[in-house]
Amino acid sequence: MKNSIFVLWLIVAALLTFVAARLIDNAYFYFAGYVVLQYIALATAWNILGGYTGYVNFGIPAFIALGAYSTVVLHKLTSLPLIVMMLVGGIVSGLVGVGTGYLTLRLRGTFFSIATLAMAVVMQTLVTNWAFVGGSRGAYIIRPATVQYLGIDYIQYLFLMMLGLCVLTVGVARAIEKSRLGYGFATIRDDELAAEASGVPTLRLKLIATGLSGGFMGMAGAPLPYYVTYLDPASAFSLSYAVNTIAMPLIGGTSSWLGPILGAILLGTLQQVATVTISSALSLLIVGVMLVVFVVAAPKGIIGWFWK
Amino acid sequence: MDISFDLLGNALVSGLLLGGFYASVTIGISISFGMLDIVNIAHPAFILLGSYIAYIMNSNYGFDPILVSIVATPAFYFLGVAIYHVYDVSFERRGDTALRGLAFFFGLLFITEVSLTLIFGVDYRLVDAIYIGPTLHFGVIDLPLRLLVPALVSVAMMGILQLYLSRTFIGRAVQAVAQDPLALRLMAADPSRIKRIAFGLSIATASVAGAILIIIQPIEPSVGRDYIGRIFAICVLGGMGSFAGTLVAAIILGVMENLTATFFGPSWAPAVAFGFLLLTLAFRPSGIFGRA
């Protein structure tokens, strides 16, 4: 399928999802749906680096928080529309991703992973000590009740924006897969020395992957302050983001764009249900256990069950 | 800023002691990451497991936390052996240590932390022992036993491990796994078995490190995460597998953190370790003693 046609199908799917949500017409559905969509975007973004090039980014909370806190700053200083805030959040975290990558991507992959963990803590310390965005006490964001030019509730608007981001990230991920860039990413995953010997500029490609991946995560984090209305460092940098975002592609399957979506829908829905029916801590435990079980027993993920 | 000698001296001394303690939490990583090339980011979670075992035995039966932790080392050793077995079969032999191997340890870290939260909640826990209250005084310098005892235990543990690695057949084989696979084959040792033993040892150290941790500070399940950056920073800075390097790097970090906390406030201390790690990785990945 050509990429343009694929994106057309994605848009149709997104619109159908929104129409379905309107028909269900239940505020809880939007709140729960937003989380699942956010995870589709996050898991797809993570997989561009993790699944395609094999570099594991543990610093997911930092990228989300960079996007979220960019929004907090812009919210306090300006009255820009959300879509601009998402772009700014994406650019900020994309740049931080490239910066971290530039410092550490020349080393072995494990060092990059450890560096991303470290980066998350450095960021959290900075935000905790930054009074302007609320410091450790956190920041309150007043969410507008409605979006007038669309005539919908703000939560519906957030849902719609996240749908749009999903179309963007999945579209980009799919387009990369069988492109020159995608082949280059695959060689990095398989053997960097041989990749260089075949003319692949590995460092540049890794930086591109880190920038794209980090940027999309930042974009996914940018609407967060409006969704939660109260943002503090402890929740913005929560480890559960990292576990979910890593678990979803690995459970769904890292080799194709479909894997992260499957994983996000499955785990995201499961957790929404489990959080309500059991407890949120227990639902996180389930995610952790599933992650370990899948990487040990089903390395190709769910899509590996259907095709090789 | 008014920097008094007392303040500086005490910050230096307690930083030194803190460094001794950091060495004990890092030593396991120096074995698993430094020597075996296994990126066990779940190590701090096992340390916390050690802390909670010390806590249970101390608060319920009044046992000494360090004694408890030493008694528990065999259990930790076998836990490590079991984990390595899964890791070996699932990732090393499949050649998939980079992506899924890392995710595996990340999953273990998370499972341990969430389980501890479910059992113990997020309240801070601490232990009681005779050496926790008193402080020795030398002029203006204070030596709290709460820091001195852990530092001594830590150095003792490193000494014993160093002896084991350099004097025994298996110990030498462990070092050969890291440096010279050919020598290992000549010694007719099975690399899988050697790595299993070494990884078991690395987890066994987490038991003692955990007891020391809960002596030094009250703990809750997520404090382990603060140590991920510290231990990897120390391990890399110390030149990966070297114990002496680990000790020196741990002391450097301890002193720097303590100075930062004293002069800029404790909320900045965590960034020191991680900033250190980032800078080390960026500019001196072979460690302070390594060849550039």
Added chain:
Amino acid sequence: MSAAPGITPPILQISGLGKRFGGFVALADIELEVGRGERLGLIGPNGSGKSTLVNCLCGTLRNESGSVRFEGKVLDGAPAHQRTRAGLARTFQLPRPFGTLTLAENLRIPILYAVQSRDGRAAADIDRRCVALLETVGLADKAARLPKDLTQIEMRKLELARAMAAEPRLLIADEAMAGLSHGEVDDILALLVRLNEEQGITIILIEHIMRAVLSFSQRLVVLVAGRKIADGDPRDVVRQDDVVAAYLGS
């Protein structure tokens, strides 16, 4: 100067090249010129620095001293991929295929990244070229298979095909024939000679199999303990006393 003198300048000029690992001197003061279209054999005992030399030429390792010029351009400091793009391709001693890509896709990579970057435009008929290359090495029927399905010998052929796919002007074949049978060695040799004669590709062959080196090389260079001890006509070189000593032990 031992390269064939002529109007065309040498394709590769190595001068004063040195490389150390800590205190160990892996290469010392290597001087070597390779003429365009030449077939050069490089031999030396294990640990003599052959692979280190290849790695320094291809940018996998950085040489501390001396310089490497390829077609007149200084390569020092250039990353490996730029050297491949410039027209210097290599095979690895132990084949390093891209494990998750099919054989055809393995060959696609150098076409996409080396050939296209050199030509500055999208290469036409990539699929056909991949198949044609696989045919040259006799792997066409396995185009859609993964490298893990290959035998060790087929793996070596794939390695060679991938280096050829980069359309190099200088090909460094690092022990491409180790472990192959008599007949297979002849096949690969014939292939290399054909590349050299028909397409004018300069080839440096690093090999342990003396029969192969002698039948292939127009000139032979011997490395021992990181130093060049002989350079000249193959039949003369192998009779040199120090070469005999290095190989047979004095």
